[in-house]
Amino acid sequence: INNGGGLLLAADPAGEKDGQQQINLKFLKTEEGKSYAAAFTNVEEQKAGNEGQQSSAVLLPVAELLQIAANHPHSDGVVINPFSNSFILLKEAIVALQNKMRTQNVEERLKGSAGIFQAVAAYYEEQKKLPEGEAMPEDKKRAGIERVLQGFLQAMELNAQLLVAIVSTEKKEGEIADGQVLLNHLTTQDGRDAIAVFTSGEQIEKNPAETAAIAMPVQDVLKAAIHISESGKMDGLIINPWSQSFFLSLDMVKWLLDAKMRGEERAKENEEKRAMTQGLSETMLYSALIGGSLGIAKEKDALGEAPYREQAFSYRPAMGSVLLAEFHSLNTERKLSFPDMQEKFYDWKSKGMYALEGQEQDAVETMDASIMRFATGKGPKDCGIDAEDDSFLSRMLPFAMMLCRRLHQFSDMDRAMLHDAVRLTNNNPKAMLMGELYATMLRNLVLHLGGESLEEQLQAAANYVALFYEEEEAENEEEKRLNEEAKEQHREDVKDYDALVASFEILKPFLDLKSLEGKKAEELSGKESCEATLLLATWVLLHSKSYQEAVESALSVKGSKNLPVVVSTLAAAYYGLSQIPKDWVNALAGKEEVREIAIEWQMRWLD
Structure with a gap:
């Protein structure tokens, strides 16, 4: 029965009833008047009897055959191989066997x-x-x-x-x-x-x-x-x-x-996340370094008109090297370790690690200041300077992608983690808010949270971030008391909560994307602060219909060298790897190193 085996049951076909084949059992009777259904272990046993004893037989699963024999009103059991070494299985034994198996199944x-x-x-x-x-x-x-x-x-x-x-x-x-x-x-x-x-x-x-x-x-x-x-x-x-x-x-x-x-x-959501994050690491790292290379090419007047020359993909900006250092740290440490990241930043600066041919392509003031402070003994979270520049947005990718892990539910711990990541170079509340907003946007675009369209997902991200910091006027004393209790909890969970609330104005332009979309690029371009770059990147995305169009648009407007990185990563999060032109990926300098880091990160953190 356990192996799904069958026996031949002596029976004659009796036509169909209600769409099912019927049979008439053939019984062997003993001198004591007992009637046994005849079963055979093979065709040779079936044909072993005398000419008058042979009959037709049907092949049935053993469990079904025993059920028929046990339930038939004229059956006293089954006789197996009656024409040779016969063995009689009494009805009582069949019932006992069935009860035993039923009990075993229940106990299991x-x-x-x-x-x-x-x-x-x-x-x-x-x-x-x-x-x-x-x-x-x-x-x-x-x-x-x-x-x-x-x-x-x-x-x-x-x-x-x-x-x-x-x-x-x-x-x-x-x-x-x-x-x-x-x-x-x-x-x-x-x-x-x-x-x-x-x-x-x-x-x-x-x-x-x-x-x-x-x-x-x-x-x-x-x-x-x-x-x-x-x-x-x-x-x-x-x-x-x-x-x-x-x-x-x-x-x-x-x-x-x-x-x-x-x-x-949650299980369904996690399976959906698995599908959405398949191959995500390669997509995002390629997009970040493509955007970075094109940004440097534009700064060096080596970009030209689209379609871009292969040379435009041969650069790796300082923040691209820093980005690889962060991903590599998460691979080697198998956990988030800001001290290890700072050590790897130092290796990049002093030994040329993660740089193409060990050479720096550009300089970043906040990065240099952070490494210098770390070298003098300051802790990683105290290495950042009070700056609102946009360079840190180019290295926020791994922290944003950590929000896309399966089984992960966003909490205040994630919010604090994002702020600490920004603090490595920029100890500034406005920078922290923009870092949190960028990461939330990327998460929404990857996981399709907040709606079907790109605009809905970006708007949902802005609303989600703002909800935590927005101060609402209490209508009565009870509501005022509850608001104060909530604030106290926020202060425990998020360092510098009050400073972040005081910088809430920086979020307001993102809360009305319809209005932002209606502006002209000239109204938003020309500045290099983190707010200006993320605002312009959002505008570019709202006016684009594909990954390539978004990146080319970012290179055509007046923005910082980090704008193409921000646009490229957000666009790739929404449109996916298949939308990144293959010739761009193939032309990217150091592609194999990038792919190796990405595959390991995917395995450790997403798959």
Whole structure:
């Protein structure tokens, strides 16, 4: 049966009924008047009898053949290979075998709910440690309940089952006329009505005379409790009522079903994230270094008109080298380590690491100042100077991509991480807000959060960032008190929260992208602050229909050398690698080094 094997059953075809082939069993009768269905292990055994004994046969799965023999009113069992070394399997033996297999299957399905039993047992162990009559402290009680709930969640994850007490009837297995089963309710000493469930057959045997039960999936048991409560009295479940019992209230049942639903939604979301982030590291690193090279080419008057010459992709700006240092640090450390990043910045500056042929293409004041401060003993987060320049936006990519990991939910810890990343070079609240906004924009574009269109996703990112810092006027004293409590929590979670709130004005132009889109490029260009560059980059994206158009537009307007990097990465996040011209990627200097770092980062942080 376990191997899915079959036997030949002596039978004659009897036509079709309701679309199914019917058969007439051939029985062999003994002198004692017993009738046995004949089965054969192979064709030779079927033909081994005398001419008058041979008959036609049908090949059936062993389990199905035994079921037919057990249920036939004239059958006393099965005789196997009756014309040679015969063996009789009595009907009682068949039924015993079926019951054994049914029990084994149920016990196998019950194994997944062992965590519930263990959690309840642990709860009682804690109670035993206390003097008789003393109530369990609230913190220990809460911890015990949480363990039981975790046991239920794990059981649902494993598709495990519980044994549920049913009302015994004359009908098979407690079934009633409509094909449903009547669940047996117990009433607790304090008058609560509960469904009785058991984690094993052993628990039922503690009071077998009182208990008939069927196996049901854990999730179905919980749903049944809710369903019954909607039309009658039901207060929850009582687990293992004949021994160490535990009452699971209806509120807990509802919480478990909600948690299961949220878990399924997260699982679906994570699978979607997996699809959206496939090959993301290569896409983003190529786009950043393409944008950086084109920005330097423009600054050196080596760009020309589109389509660009191969030379335009032969540069690597200082911030491109710094970007690779950050990605490499995350690969080697396998965690976020700002000290290690600063060490690698120093290696770049002093040894030419991560630079093309070890040569710097340009200079960045904030980067040089940061490395100098680190060399004098300052901590990584104290190395930044008070500057609003846009160079740091060119190295925010890895921190933004960390927000795209599967199973990741954005929190205040991420917000603080982004600010600390900015602080490596720019210890300025406006820079921190722009760094957070850029990272949130990139996350939304990669994961398609906030809507279907690019504009909707960018607008949702701006609104999300602003919501945390915007101060709303309280309409009454109670609301004022709640606002102050929220601020205190924000101050604990985010360093320099008040300074960031004071810089809120910098976010306002991003809160109305329709208005921004209606402006002319000349109104936004000409400045090199982080705000101006991100604002102009957003304008370029809103006026472009493809990756290539966005990058070429960024190179045609009057902006800093970092503008093409910001536009290229955001456009690549939305349009994907397939939209980056292949000749641009093929012409990119140092492409193999970039690809190697990207593949390892993808494996460690995204896949």
